[in-house]
Amino acid sequence: MSEPIRVVVTGAAGQIAYSLLYMIAKGDVFGADQTLILHLLDIVPMAGVLEGVVMELADCALPLLRQVVPTTDPAVAFKDVSAAFLVGAMPRKEGMERKDLLASNVTIFKAQGEALDKYAKKDVKVLVVGNPANTNALVCSHYAPSIPRENFTAMTRLDQNRARAHIAVKVNVPVDDVKNVIIWGNHSATQFPDAKHATAKIGLVEKSVYDAINNQSYLEEDFVSIIQKRGAAVIAARKMSSAMSAAKAASDHMKDWWNGTSPGNFVSMAVVSDGSYGVPKDIVFSFPVEIKNKEWTIVQGLDVDEFARSKLEVTSQELLEEKEEAMAVCSQD
Template structure:
């Protein structure tokens, strides 16, 4: 595969640079697992001032790994420094939801963060920068970012639903007794939240329709879909920390598919354009085809039956409600 920037160094910025997701993601990027083993990398790590000491420890470890592709590291609490000439930006940093916090309060905290990031990216990043928003609520944070970065094409801004996609692939594989490589046809629709729709109606396992092997629609609706929708909460309860390793892996998959191309249909939250009756104005997860070079297309022509439509309607309704709340805070 051709590296994203074959005649230069790829500048990759990661926010929340001292966080757990970044800690798992950085070795994947610096080792060449994401952008290829011929692509030199410069890392820009952004975090808040109280985290700078921990961030410096991360920098020490990156140096100690002696990654051959790593050409430089900048650690900072200044978005204007972090995003300067960025070719790729992974926005993993956000304000976490705390006990008793209302959704509007969470949105208000994150609107301010992504407003500042949007302004900085708009001013100093590469105009062809590719952005994946990870920090939750990621779909609506992507919308806010886009609003404040008007010179960056909406198609260059995405939100992460590849983790949900990977979870769905894994559940199908586990329950049908095949390798994840033998699973195809799953998709994530809508919001990266408990209303997301992990669609297995067209999933195949070794070329055979998976739905009968999964126990039919009743089992999928009552057991498997809730398992995927609530997986993050289950991981948090089990280990006392949110999903970091699997999130980092999914970010790597998302970026590799988007920039390098992918033979399989994958899931990404992208700017809605009226496809599947989802009006423009939100970042919505669709099944997409990544053709490489940072280009994707929403897969068209999928028949959404009654079973699927109720899920897609619910997650669409939630996203537009979030949109109105977020816009009222701008």
């Protein structure tokens, strides 16, 4: 068994964390031999609920879990952590304007960025799950200047998982036989789920998804719309937002970041743009990436046709507007 690593989960008394903590603590993310110390952060009103979560983790009798540190203090939560799952965020309430939501979240992610900067390991891997995730990740990085910007990512893996699962059902294959579906842009209704570079194994033959489905208008209209609106469909059915699937996606995202992707496979992660594919620089934008030695690189050289380009422009514009609104709040410090 290796030395324990410290992992923080924020919003630890919430719905997503309730599924995520078990996945982390039993070894799904960092490996079956990696011992862990879990730091659980939540706000003061949730401290009692947090104690119940600590009890349940103890009652799971998980061999990799060496210690649990519940806290409402960011200084304790982020101390010496190697990985951070930033799940807690201000949810959008009825009648709330996007700029109000961004302003509320700037306050949260400023505090967490400053705490990461001051207390976390400098090679900490930060995954922002709480929405608006892309811009929250940008804000968090802004307030943690001593940590490389590459170490801040936002989650679009849930959208990728949704898209893969949808295609798998459509072509009647196991989900593992569908690969390289891409989510471009923002984790919002402007995201672009792109099946153009995806493949599906039909029998023993790997085919392009476009050939397998053989319906271009479906893949560029219905498929895109269904994935964009899937979160809303879950809320309509469950009366609550996605939790189990969001936790699984966060687990998948960090697992690949930690352990790497297999050759020829790429995954979608929202990362700070370097201008690839004509995307504006310095917004947190979802790209296809490959990962090796805990470092991601944007997959280059993919063909982006006129249809895809138009979709990338829409989601880029939304992210530029979010950035402008968030940075206006930051500049009021």
